Amino acid sequence: MKDSTVVDLSAIRTTCQNCGLYQLCLPMGLEEGDMDRLDKVIKRRRKIEKGDHLYRMRDAFNTVYAIRSGSVKTYTSIENGAEQVTGFHLPGELLGLNAVSTKFHTDSAVALETASVCEIPFDRLEDLTREIPSMQHHMLHVMSEEIQSDHCQLMMIAKMPAEARLARFLLSLSMHFGNRGFSATEFNLSMSRNDIANLLGLAVETVSRLFSHFQDEGLLTVERKHIVIHDIDGLMDVTTKCPSQPLPNKKSSD
Amino acid sequence: MKDSTVVDLSAIRTTCQNCGLYQLCLPMGLEEGDMDRLDKVIKRRRKIEKGDHLYRMRDAFNTVYAIRSGSVKTYTSIENGAEQVTGFHLPGELLGLNAVSTKFHTDSAVALETASVCEIPFDRLEDLTREIPSMQHHMLHVMSEEIQSDHCQLMMIAKMPAEARLARFLLSLSMHFGNRGFSATEFNLSMSRNDIANLLGLAVETVSRLFSHFQDEGLLTVERKHIVIHDIDGLMDVTTKCPSQPLPNKKSSD
DNA sequence: CCACGTTCTTGATCTGGATCAATAGCGTAT
């Protein structure tokens, strides 16, 4: 369904070099020779259908996944069966590294839509990491980025009101799409309202109401999964609407 | 300013081998020879007074810190001046690694009481990491642990009621003290109520009330900073008091 | 010693967002 013509597929075998995502993904910053070595350990193009799991909590950890297309949700489940969404992941992102310390996964990863991923055996990756300095740096880089984004998420849930959380979520999606060459103002949500609510620590109903509210304000148009952002700056204003904030330079009315 | 006095400190110079924390800290799992190499790059025993900063947000990142004694709070500040506490850190913990991706710190670290830390230049550490496989693994280990604890924290703030959060916080402190050879049931809090509230995403008043409440229930005795836990199991029960939980075996009144 | 600032506790009130409830829009299997 992807390359439907008669050409032989081996000739057009994808490599990191022609992946189009390589600047966002693992090979970022690698020299050509090193990229070839990486290429050799990667099992490419595993196809994943919506609802399929890349891995599940408690599975043994031996593979790292790079998303090529589609989107993936990660979540952890708690004793009592409740579920906490920890993130939505777009092409170019690396998944699974947080299991290094436990040797088994502490979260699950499920496709939100048809997706394709590259699989990288972790032990082979660790070898490479040792041999290629910039690769080592990159691994630490990826993990420290994750820590930072978690801190940000933490702060958001702990301190920001519901509307600011949703606004920030939408802006972050918009930015990611923009970075990947898609429209930053018009896109489809691959996740349900439920998943969004869960990620943001809100109830579904609240998310739904907020979408309607944003639409009433003229900030965006929402039709089910389809979003068109009309006023990025307006959304950013919402982001900073924290109760504890003095907001000295706004309107100057007082 | 490094080796200033006349007594010869070298005789009592601490090394990782005799640190007592080495099983919790960076040298964990290293062989003796490798530990010596690590020893050589570590600047030991920087003394930190209460309120002093190890580093501040936006500082250039070039050093990783290992806590030897005392305790340290990490926090990020948001645009508007609000502050989000991201963690309290006890002896044996490694600080600063999350700045790898940005090359500058995205959080600040301040001593909650007099503390001493080891400083490790990151570039030297990265070299070592490349040369000592188990060290490389350990670095990833430490970071993935941090990610997991952040996910846990996220879940807690997003899904658990106030009392469960405080109970979990106390149990986690208790466990950490226990692991370090101190009493798991009697200890002093080095952080203020304000800091606790901030970490847990609550108001100070709520934390204060919960302490009183726990005391009324006979779970613990609290006198300012001094805590004595009387009923660990009871506290654990509180931890699982989530509203979304069916709790079939509770009272059976309906 | 007392004065002043900080941190903590406790009580009274208020509110953002959860929960409950009902309906509407879609998807998809028969």
Place this chain on the structure above:
DNA sequence: ATACGCTATTGATCCAGATCAAGAACGTGG
């Protein structure tokens, strides 16, 4: 088509925990 299940929207009510307010306990410096 029709029926069933799932997801989303919208309204009405409720409550956990925030906010406001007032003391009390402590620390620190004169």
